[in-house]
Amino acid sequence: MKKNTIQKLLAIGLSCILSVGMLAGCGSKTESGAGAATGEAGGAESTPAAESTADTSASTDKASGDIPTLIWWTVGGTTPSDYQDSLVKINEYLVEKLGVKIDIKVAGWGDYDQKMNTIVNSGEYFDLMFTNNTNYSKFVNLGAFENLTDMVQTAAPDLYSFIPEELWNGVKIGGNVYGVPSYKDSSITQFWYFDDQYVQKYNIDLDSIKTMQDLDAPFRAMKEGEGKSFYPLQMAQGSPFNGFFNEYDGLTAGLQPIGVKIDDETRTVVCTLEQQDIMDNLKLLHQWYMDGIVNPDANVLTEVPKKLPFSSAQGWPSAAATWQTLNGVEKYDVFKVFGPLYSTETIQGSMNAVSVNSKYKEECLKVLELVNSDPKFRDMLAYGVEGDTFEYVSDGVIKKLRDDWPLAAYTQGTFFNMSITEDADPQQWEQVRKQNEEAASSVCLGFALDITNIQNEVSNCQAVWDKYKYDMLTGASDPETTVPKCLEELKNSGLDTIIGEAQKQINEFFK
DSSP states (O other), rough: OHHHHHHHHHHHHOOOOOOTTTSSSOOOOOSSSSSSEEEETTTTTOOOOOOOOOOSSSSOOOOOOOEEEEEEEEEESSSOTHHHHHHHHHHHHHHHHSSSSEEEEEEEEHHHHHHHHHHHHHHHOOOOOOOOOOOHHHHTTTOOBBBOOHHHHHOOHHHHHHHHHHHHTEEETTTEEESEETTTTTTEEEEEEEEEHHHHHHOOGGGOOSSSGGGHHHHHHHHHHOTTTTBBBBBBEEEEEETTTTEOTTOSOOOOEEEEEEEEEOOOOGGGGSSSHHHHHHHHHHHHHHHTSTTTTTTTOOOOOOOOOOEEEESSSSHHHHHHHHHHHHHHEEEEEEEEEEOHHHHHHSEEEEEETTTTTTHHHHHHHHHHHHHHHHHHHHHBBTTTTOOOOEEEEEEEOOOOBOOGGGGTSOTSSSOEETOOOTTHHHHHHHHHHHHHTTTTTTTTOOOGGGOOOOOOOOHHHHHHHHHHTTOSSSSHHHHHHHHHHHHTHHHHHHHHHHHHHHHHTTT
């Protein structure tokens, strides 16, 4: 990777928060989109996909003179009963600005992966889809997403010029752009946070906690003191331990069992499940599960409870205010445990793609352009309807009137034109910029795996991983027996072929 390119990336002032179900940020390398995550444990709601009552055929025919309705699939929380009424009000503004409507369909945090796979594989009609590093390259290779390389420059020139060139380069596959990156951050910073009442009650020394093993003592003190029905670490299917694979660059493959250690100058591709640090943490998770520190239904639960005693998320220090609101906790004590770090994978943490079958490709790009340029529309997507779900208290500052708006702001576009909540630190964007300026770089920064020649192997290995990951990453299964079984199935499905191809491409890219 050329040094000047890295320096450009380090200079980008972006912002990111990945705490699921909220203004979560998008450098996620983890489970569900992000966010994804336990961070995801950060209060995100995981629910079945919410089906809209709007027309889902091919929207409307422009030739008829009717107003087109763009179908936009995303990930988020439970949709409230008046969600469709809110969309009607949002669409009144969108019709005035662009002459189109949007029907935003929400897949729950725990159902996002499966739902998007079903939509793409079945050929179900959609216009826009939120995508990230867990499925982007796979869907591109399946031919689901439109090549936007030239179209975005002609149909939405302001959008193209607004997003830095480095981000456009970061989402390229085979030299082409298939997704519009969310201009927020290109790095990740991992935070852990405890409910302050337990920090005070059990004298938890946050400065001494650097690793997952360091969490063992405070977790056990909390468990012993609070009783049998209390679980210090609460997780769900779509919200396992956020940031579990942070030490490994996933190469944008969307397959967590492979990666390169972020500081390995030899850039050796490995199976992460065969690495001692990962195995030790899997064993620790399982021990916590067996000892009642993790909730017993974590591997099957689709919705994380509120008032989490502890959680993990990617963001910045003042994001604590948002995590507190989402969880209904008076005060979280937040501390950094990883990062900030740049990788191609983090750049691909939040994107929106246009369907190759969309009847309204240019309109889709114009909607995304409006998201990134119009503060009023941006706030609508992030917070809902003014006077109903939020109200303005000053210029660029809002107060939430309800906490049930389901759309995750990190999935939509930039944060730089979006109002902050009244309890947010006015300097939060500066915090993010500082993190990005200080970010280290993965040794594989700039590289994105081309899976064209290994598409079947990646798909087959992903199916194997999907079979085991919920049990493994919540501690429900014993890694001593589960990991060998998973590895055997992965290798039978072509894992070694994937690793070999990835190594070949890396050697060529960095020669």
